[in-house]
Amino acid sequence: MRHRRIRSWALGLSGATFAVALATFAWPQPPFPETPVPALRLTPDAPFAARLIAPQPGLTALPAQITGRVAAGDASGSLLHEWPALRAEARFQGSAITLRLNDSVDRWRVTLDGSAVEIARPGQKDLRIEGLPSGPHLIRAERISEWHGPAEFDGFFLDAGATPLPAPQPPARLIEFIGDSDTVGFGNTSQRRDCDSEQVFAATDTSRAFPARLAQDLGTDYRVIARSGIGLLRNYGGVEPQRTMRQLYPLALPSQPEAARLPGRKADLLVIGLGSNDFGSGFATGEPWQDKAALSRDFGPALAEFARARLAENPDAQLILLAFGEYGEELIAPYRQTAEALAADGVGVKLVVLPDLQRSACLWHPSMADHAMIAKTLAGTVRDTLPGWGG
Template identity: 60%
Template sequence: MGWGWTERIGIAALAIMLAIAGAWYAWPAPPRPVTPVPALRLDDGAAIRARLVAPQPGLTALAATITGRAASVPSGPGLRHEWPGFHALARFTGTAITLRFDDAVNRWRITLDGQAVELARPGRKDLRIDGLSPGVHDIRAEKISESPAPAIFGGFFLDKGAAALPPPPPPPRLIEFIGDSDTVGFGSTAQRRDCDAEEIFAATDTSRGFGPQAAAALGADYRLIARSGIGLLRNYGGADPAHTMERLYSLALPGDPDAPALPQRRADIVVIALGSNVFGSDLDPGEGWGDKAELGGDFGPALADFAATRLGDNPGAAMVLLAFGEYGPELVQAHRRASDLLSARGLANLLLVLDDPRRDACLWHLSARDHAAIAKRLVAALGQPQPG
């Protein structure tokens, strides 16, 4: 006796389910970030040579254009830095150059002649790069990790056979991005959410975050004032209430509040992306707000005051409020309230409420695809590059 239609459909459905299950288990898992991160890494096929050596005496310092919050080093040359995205540009003629570091916590990318050298936690060392072709060279050193503490960039140095040139002029506009781990680019190059601490270190690349991408597309430079877990009125989980962005923003070095800040270039555009940590975790009874609606009632005016102060610091700057809408209606409503309050003061601003990102990088953070999409939104909102 043959199978009836019911039995045949049941068998077919079971076969499909088994095939799907087999494909699920056979499908390769996303790769993990490669750890440990090598102390020194060059592009494949790089024509230049690079090595870490003990600090070398007798070299000549090379002037550089610096972007990012910094403080001087009391005991000698160099710059102390902690906020993300710190970068330096220089120009010279010669076949070799040396960069000096006192940094046991960060990753760096150094680019010149279309090639890249990456460092991880170099310590107190010089990076010696040679094998360059004779002629003019532009070099860029950029911190791409999040600093857990202040570190020192000692600068660029030349041998006797090289000649210093004035550093390249900075792009005509500067965008300041103020935010949290998403602005840092926390774990963004990972293809999975379950990352340990060393994998997060390997997968964080601030230079590929939405801020630097948008700035590059607009022909602008960027400065980042951002920190993982930080908020305006409260931090994630109510942690460390004495170190909210409201309290830390003015510091050159969050880890050394007494360090005097060096002068900074005025920003032409300010993008504030705060609020995710404020609304993204439950309130504790001792925090002072009964619920998120009450929290939102305080957050809107506080964000407006914070944004107005930033506009006072940067006269004539454009203001963008960036809201991650997936954190709930209280966050969006508070941002709309802040935007309205700024407008009522005669302070022009643009509110961008973002669609739900995939958040499939480390610990549910923005992925590379998410960062690219947000950068595209910012570029569309802020206009085309200016000639520079």
Template identity: 50%
Template sequence: MSVKTVWAMLPALASAGLLAFGLLAAQPPRPADGPVPVVAAPAGISAQFIPDAQPTPDMTYLDARITGRASGEARGYEHQWPAFHASARFSGHSVAVALDDAANRYRVTLDDAPIVLTRPGAGMLRIEGLSDGPHQIRIEKLSERSEIGRFEGFFLPAAGTALPPPAAIPLIEFVGDSDTVGYGNTAPGRDCTSEQQYLATDTSQAYGPMTARALGADYRVIAASGIGLVRNLGGGSDPAMAQLYDRALPSQPDAPSAPERAADVVVIGLGSNDFAERPEPDQSRRELQQQRDRFADALLQFMRDRRADSPSARIVLLAFGEYGDDLIAAHRQALDEFVADGDAADLLVLPELARTACHWHPSLNDHQVIASKLIRLLKAMPHAP
């Protein structure tokens, strides 16, 4: 999509709620386009969500591998960023998942069988009738909502046996905007109602998770629709990524962060919203250069901060080249100064994408194109500092 197309789409994007986190957004409406099942399980799996149910004293809490920025600790994690997920292992014929979230969609995977939860609310998902032997269970948030969700854990009935959680694997962190979120990525076309866009968003099928899975890695997604590094789509006073990145919960600056490990790779895909809007007709080239310099300076500092967080991580700048020469030049400027520090990073400039999903966002095929380029880059030897 050309920058001209982005400018033409701004009113529709704004009305679709693409302005940062929408930190004061109301509770989402119930579906307007037909019923959405609270639980959708494949044949052969007995799964029932029981509203307001709580773990009983005879149940065993399962230790889990938690990935994704969140607030809390064992037996309770609040989350607001996309793609929060947790995995655990057990032996037994049944298992339960405790949640409190009336806003988001989740995929619960029991071994290879997926169960989709849509706006479940508070209660427990009970899965029963499992075969003998060990099992693995995973829950992942698919949607993007401003409301805070709560994962309260996996639980086993008395007859089950807890097993150690899955071992940690390499971690790739993806920082970005709606393209990183996977906004409306499974939709068959660009025209989407807000409910269709909600149902079509699946962060697990965005380029970041695609890349990580292909490389045998886990992923952490720090992204929000409409967000920029220093300036969000449409301007306004909402904080941008430079201010929000460190927050466990974007809408709660003082929420304590759950422990998280350093990333092995950090992919930074920001800038599209900083450069998306048409300059004022009387804006001089000098003013445009100043805007580019401000972004480059902020990106350089953001890279330095990520280096402090993850001292041995490979850092990749992902530039959506269709947003213009100024965006690419600002990325090159930040990269040159980062290298002058004695550090190293990669710059991957993406070609124009088809953007046939909701509101001119990348389709599943576009996400695969991005993932293929990232996979090729990350399989190559990194630059030496």
């Protein structure tokens, strides 16, 4: 009996010791996004060299296919941009090419012959790529970060010995995504939520968010009109009530309302996914809604009006209304009402209600797994309702 008591006491002690050890054990945490972001990062074993240099004279502009919302810059051929996901593609034959930017705020990925170089906040510089093998080349430059302010894309340029080739034709169909930080891909590549502003900058990659994933799956082009913190009726926390998506959507540059918007391609499919900021924060003093039920009653008519305006601008487009279901019936109900009202008008509309997300990326934003799930869900909806899309 004595031995049994000693054994019980020992087990109790070991259990208590284990509990204390468990409570004090530092569980391994995923790494933070890499900071500071290097000014230039080249894919290992890339078959070319790349460097940032001062703008060089005497180069010849190369025609490019541009996708994104832009305004004309001061220099001939230059483009000002602020909305996410600007992309440019061009073709040429030669051993070198130059990408010219005047951009102190963004990250860019440039892909060429299967390899990539990323640049961050280059300022007024030329990205010089040289040492290319002979033969034709396809180059693609895409802005992968977000900044609430304009930057300048000045285009691709060739040396005297290179040969310009016709710009590639865009895919037959274009999807336009209208949303907020969830659509932008805010901090999406981070494996943890506690990011500072530089880590958010390092982790945001719009080219890996659900709009780009869906477009790649379906073989379409895509345009992103989205902005972190923005809502349809109210922005996050009720800030800047005169700068919601209803006011900013028509603008080429949200921070420069006077900038003339250059003509863009009509969309074949619109995906509207707003409401996370409307319903995801408390009300500020002076806002016209006392609670989310009142906001929900106003949200439906505003969403229907906004959707009808976008459909009028893109008269052949189909529409997907993308509701983030984790915000509950207060968000889902007005989305459902809008879908029913538009369908009664003869609009080709489909409502997609997403399940709860992991939101394990920066500041509780969708993770890479979330973006993959959203893209897969949308792809299934498109294939089920739009014959001929994506095979």
